[in-house]
Amino acid sequence: MLILNNVGMTYHSGSGPVEALRDVNLEINDGEFVSLLGPSGCGKSTLLFIVTGLTVPTAGYVTIDDKKITEPFHEAGFVFQDHLLLEWRNVLQNVSIQGELRGMDKQVAHERSMELLHMVGLEDFKDKYPHELSGGMQQRISICRALHHDPKLLLMDEPFGALDAFTRDQMRVDLERLWAKRNSTVLFVTHDISEAILLSDRVVVISRRPGTVLEQIKIDLPRPRNFSVSESAEFLSYKHRLTKTFMEMGVLYE
Ligand SMILES: Nc1ncnc2c1ncn2[C@@H]1O[C@H](COP(=O)(O)OP(=O)(O)O)[C@@H](O)[C@H]1O
Ligand SMILES: [Mg+2]
Known part of the structure; x- marks a missing residue:
């Protein structure tokens, strides 16, 4: 089990400090597929790098099976937006x-x-x-x-961001199939509401910067989730709820 305890990250660069994350608390179960969904710049990539151990948080800590991460975690697999x-x-x-x-x-x-x-x-x-x-x-x-x-932990940072819509849909189906066979834990970063719902067991909404956990939604859609799932009433209701959250955050507006 992966646990984030009051994780915070403040970058110190030339133009002054940037607080990317604040008080992030999260528990991810073995074999669970969790999406981190949030607007650009809210600290999602920073959070993934903290989980790999490559970035050391300025507050709080991460544990995997009760062991505190203090160095790069080699058992993880990582997929970036650029291949x-x-x-x-x-x-x-x-x-x-x-x-x-x-x-x-x-x-x-x-x-x-x-x-x-x-x-x-x-x-x-x-x-x-x-x-x-x-x-x-x-x-x-x-x-x-x-x-x-x-890897028992697969970390994916907007892996389908650069792909066209058809390819994205196909990749989503492929990824679900691979994950179902392997049973690894997946932490998947995206700013796409539909993608997060269709892939995940649970969607964790990250607020605008400094990023923190704003809301968590368990996704109870049956698997495998084929192309027609995105037309179901259940999917649309999740989408409606998350869209509302993003409107309240001021990320989407009419
Ligand atoms: N190495 C860094 N040095 C300074 N600031 C950074 C660094 N990496 C990220 N940031 C800043 O931290 C914030 C969060 O960035 P990031 O984690 O990449 O967000 P996201 O992946 O959600 O778009 C941004 O304001 C970004 O400019
Ligand atoms: Mg990013």
């Missing part, structure tokens, strides 16, 4: 790099990569190079890479 694939490595080599860095047996790493590529329908592209693929394919590969060492 950051290595251009000089082909698809298979990009996915397998995690295994190589962790000293995994070459054959085991290879099989694991092929299994993941198969799950996202890209096994036939294993010898291609990143520039030969579409944005959606590249992002699928970066998700495979993040899952390669079977």
Whole structure:
């Protein structure tokens, strides 16, 4: 279980201090899919970096299974908005790099990569190079890479932000399928209300900066959530409620 205890973060840069996060308290259960939903600049990326241990908070602390995070947490997988694939490595080599860095047996790493590529329908592209693929394919590969060492915690920072609407919908369905098979805990950052509802077991709304937990909504939609879910009355009611929250925050207005 992942717990954030009164986490706060103030950056000190040339133009004076910037308080990005204040008193963030959150508990995430094993195997849960949680979205952090909030406007741009509210501290979502900062929060993910604090969970990785790469950024040290200026207040509070994070624990994973009762152990305080004091150094980079290598068991996590991370997917960014920009896929950051290595251009000089082909698809298979990009996915397998995690295994190589962790000293995994070459054959085991290879099989694991092929299994993941198969799950996202890209096994036939294993010898291609990143520039030969579409944005959606590249992002699928970066998700495979993040899952390669079977992380118990997957951290995703607006991973579909740069994709077109069709590709986003498809990626969402693919991600749900991968997650259902692996049972990892996912912390997914987005500023897209529909995406947060469709993916999550729970949506955590982060306020404007300094970001703090404003509201938490459990999403009780059945899984797998196929394309028609976004037409259901339940989905629309969640969307209505969250849109209202964003209007009250002054992020959306009529
Ligand atoms: N390394 C940094 N140094 C100084 N300020 C930063 C740094 N990283 C983020 N910030 C500031 O912290 C605030 C939150 O940023 P960020 O966590 O990236 O928000 P979000 O991901 O929600 O858009 C912003 O005002 C941003 O300018
Ligand atoms: Mg961000």
